[in-house]
Structures are given as structure tokens and as C-alpha cells.
Amino acid sequence: MNELQKELQVQLEKFRLDKIEPTAEHDDANASFKKEIFNELGALGFCGMTIKEEFGGAGLGYSDFCVALQEIAKSSVSYAVTVSVSTMVQGIIERFGNEEQKKKYLPELTSGKEIGAFCLSESGSGSDAKALKTTAKKVDGGYILNGSKMWITSAGIAKTYIVMARTGATGSAGVSAFIVEDSSEGLTFGKKEKKMGWKVSPTREVLFHNCFVPSENLIKEEGQGFKVALGGLDAGRVTIGAIAVGLSERALDESVKYSLGRSQFNQPIFDFQGLQFMMADMATELEASRFLVSKAAELLDSGAPDSKLCSMAKLKATDVVMKITTDAVQIHGGAGYTSEYPVERMMRDAKVLQIVEGTNQIQRVVIARHLKKQYQG
Template structure:
């Protein structure tokens, strides 16, 4: 069964321009994403053509400077665009979030010459990015990464393996964190590596329980040579850059989670209105009505939380704690809401004939990516009580 078009959400948008932007996104969603989402996810098809369309429409660089190819949009607006895209198909919404994450290092820490040379193509020239931080043996403990970059004249030679890379094997560029100094966070440096660099290869995509249309793969660096002009920031600044990017990226995951949860709620409400038992729609039964009410409340609370964090970011105020809270709450809410949506549909919810089971499988990964929810609790606790004593 094809997915339903997402129900319009009454959004808090600050300008007429942002309202027009959401209208454009909804046109793209209804015309280009929803009609093929279920079929393409089932087939494991990566919708590169959709990302090309989003780039042409100026939707791949929304929170960045228009002078460099971006859209000059505040995070408050950008995140609501992500939610709309994720409600239609998480492969697309999360893909835009990851691409934005991959552009963050250069946009925030790159030299002006680097930004002028690379960002227009990255933000609006049809390119798609990947973000290489995690490794097979270093996920949450990212400071222990082993991929190494060694200086050789005016170049750096990168050797190692990155893991769990969204867009692995299909990205046009990767923002790569590699060790250039001693062990620990101070020995990490960021690089901008072309996707077709000699010595860079992708393993076969992981076989996942959800998001089958989004390739996730290990990326191998076998003596990949990168000029020093592609080093981002100072030597040893990479871990700081990575943490800065993740704060913003976690808000992207939170928005995607609310999008998936909203899609699941829309499906559950529509089914409950149509399905009749004992002579009346099942939506008339109090037990089920209370489930729907709880689902809607979780979604509204999550949306308010990620928007509040985005407004702090837009105002230039610290938002790391609020970003961790938003990622934690919104992804846990998405897992609960999608599970309840399957329950509302009963036996049909457990079949692939309806999208509820897909939403449930997709919601799970959002509790894991860009810092597990256990790590989010560590981040929040540190802001409340300070780092653990040793």
C-alpha cells in the first residue's frame, strides 16, 4: 500500500519566506517522495535523484550563508523542513541532516578561501556529503579513533577505516576526522576528502532492519593523499569541530524523529477512523482514543523541545544540553509512538502492507545514531552536575 501524504502540521514559522519554503517542501514531498517511498524502501533503492532535486530547489544548504550557496535560514526553520521530509521518507530527511552535518566543519571552521572554493558546490551544486567520525572500535568513544593522517610534504596521507557512514559509497565528499597527533581528543584533525580520491573505497552496505534505501557502509582509506589545503581548521582541532557539528546534528535527528512519529500517528488515526468493529469505528473506543491522545502529546512535546533548542542556537546562545535533551526525548518518543501505531493497526500493523511497521523499524536507529541515548544522558548529566570526578 502506498504511503499516505503527510497531514499538514500547523507550524510556527517566523516569516512569509519560511512559510513559502514549507509550501515548496510539501509540493516536493507529495509529488516526488511519497508516491515511491514504500516501494523504493522495500527495494533498497537510494533516491539520488531526489537529492539532486532538493539541491536544485536550494534545500540542501538551508542553514548556511547564501553568499556561499546556502539558504540563510535559521535552524528553527531548517529543522521543520527536515521534519516534513522525514515524515515522507526517513531516508531523505536523515540524508539531508547528514549532508548538513558534513558541511558544518568547512562552513564553521574553514578558511575563507576554502569556503569560497568548495561550499557553493557542496551546498547548492548537486553534491552529497558523508560524515566520517565513527570507526569499528570507536563509536561513542570517538576520541579513541585510530584512522591516522601523516604529513608528507604539502600533503596528508590518510590510512584507516571508518564505520557506519551514511551515504558510504555514494557521497561526493566526506568530512573525515583522523589522528594527526597523540592519543586523545587533542590529536584529531578534520579533512575534506573527495569521494573519488585514489585509495578510498567503500565496503558493501550494511544489511539493516530499517532505512534500507539509505546506504550505510564502512569507508576504507588506503594511503589516501589529501593536500594540506583540504585540512579544515588547525591541527588538533578536529575533535572540537566534531563535537560542535554533533550538537547541531542531534537537533536534526530530533526533528527527523518527530517527522517519523507524526507519520505514524497520521496512519494510526486514519486507520482508527476507517476500521469498524462491533458496529462502529475503533476510534470510538476509549482505550484506543487515549493511546492516540498520548501519541499526539509526545509529538507536540518533542516538537516544542527541538524548536526551543533551535532558537537558542539561532540566538548564538549555548544549546548543547538542550540538543542532547531534544535528541533523547524525541527519539524515545518516536520509538513509543511508532510501536503504539503498530498496536492500533493490530495484525495489519505487523504486515508490510501498511507503513506502520516500517516507521517502527526506522525509529529504532534514531535512538542510536549521532550519540546513543545513553550518551545523551551522560551529556545532560555533565551539564547538570559537572564531569565525573576521577
């Protein structure tokens, strides 16, 4: 970590210990998202870290952003994910939007006053996202959207939605991307999903019923929507990897401390080699994921992103966090299975990291595709 990153980490550690950690278990049990926490993260400059300063961002890189997300995730994967998705939305607008769109939508998102959401998945098209069915029909002055999006992070609390909808034929070439505001007529939200983890982060269906979107909210041209959506995914995968690294670090920390303090057979359980080996593996796998995430972030910052490495970073870090949090519960024994200790929540929060931003099977598909290209051209 460089000096700036160390400073960011210290600042966020204090913030999370003061503002998030004390009620983390209660908020998880009540599925309670506190907008003021997000607003405060924004006021500290953490809600648009990778966006240019002229739009209110911090003008930093993904390497810096990953350090921030790792730290937030130690206390709350949900807030880390809210920040990560909102920043991904900003990244899409900054990269593909026109000047008017950037000026209109970025400042309220970079400042953390408002939240962004990304609407690609539908009930019938998750991994096969290009099969989406939501339609956008061209009318005078804009488009009429009809259909629905499933499992949308921050739906209902976000103000700005990037929505992928079909303006043309089947397949990816018929997809366009739109910026849709929460106040749009014909836009409604489904009930909050009851989930295994990420309980503080609301996930809802987003429904479009003759929802009018003005022409100026089309991102790029018609038919470019799938490219726009994929354009955010490399960075999105690395940031999910960073969240996994933060969560793994916390779970290892809890495990070592607990095992040093808990005695059985007249000795700390840490001294049993069976548990030592488990924690040695946890520490090693954690560092392996950290290096992979850092390298992928570094390449994103260098302007030469490596999609294969982004997938590898997401795959490794999220498979590792599932193993580490599961082992953390094991090391805590019966206590680890109760909400008295945070490892129970951590294990639940880890699971969906293997599913979002492309499941880990899809990451393997992407990596294998790159390998084939490498060998066969």
C-alpha cells in the same frame, strides 16, 4: 510557524507527495536511493538551508531547517537524513574551514548537486569516538591516511567527506579533521550495510589505504579535529530530533485515520477508550518533542546554543518516535505488521534515531554532566 516556514512546509509537502511518497514502499524494499530526488531538493533550496547565501545557501536558521526536515521525514526518513548530514558537513566547513575551502567545497553541496558525509565512527570507537585509530601521517605536501570508518551515512554516493584521523598522541588532542574527496587515490568503500531501517540511505564502511590528502584540506590546525567534529554535533542532534518529530506526526496521522475507518465489535476502533488514551498520549508526547526541538533550534539561531537542551531535544524526540511508531503498529493490528501500511517501515526507521549522533544513553551522560556542573561548578 511563521509565514516563511508555512510556505516551506507547503512546498515540501507537495514535493514529497509527488516525488517521494508514491514509491516510498518500493524504494524501501529495494534499498534504492535516487540521487535526482536529492538534486531536486537542492534546486528548491533545501540542501544548504542554514549556509550563508554567498556560498549558495539559503541563509536561513535551524528553526526553518527543522520545519523542512520534519516535512521530508513524513515520507522519507532516509532523504531527510541525507539532507541533514550533508548540511552538517557544510556547517562544519562554513564554521571551521578557511576561505579557499569554503569557496571550493560549499557551492556544490549547498546546491544539492553533491552530497556530504561525516566520518567519525570506527568499528572500535563509536560512543567513545575520541579513541579512533585511523591515522594521518604528515608527508611532503599533505598527509597519508590509513584505517577505516564504520557506518558512514551516504558513503559511496557522497563526494565530500569530513574525516577525523589521528595525527598525534592518544585522546582527543591527537585528532585532526580533513576534507577528503571521493576521487582520492587509496579511498574505497565497503559493501552497502543491510539494515533494519533507513534502507534508502546507503551506509557503508569507508576505507583508507595510503590515501593522500593535500595539506590544504586540513581543517583548522592539527589537533583541532575533535573540536571540529563536536562543533557539528549540537546542530546534528537537533536535526535528528526534528526528523523524529516529522516521523511521529505521520505515524499519529496514520493511526487516527486507520482507527476511525476500521470497525470491530460494530464500532470504529477509535471509539475504544483504550486506543483513545493511546492516541492522546501520542499527540501529547509529539507536541512535547516538537516544543523541545523548536526551543533548541531557536537557541542555535540566537547564537547562544545550549548543548544540554540539544541533547534533551534529541533524547526526547527520538525516544518518543520509537514509542509512537510502535504504538501505531499496535493500533493497526495485524495489518500494521505488514508493508501494506507505512507504519511498519516507520517503526523500523525510528529505531536508529535512538542510536545515531550519540546514542540516547550518551545524551543522558551529556545531560547529567551539565547537571553536575550546574550544581558543583
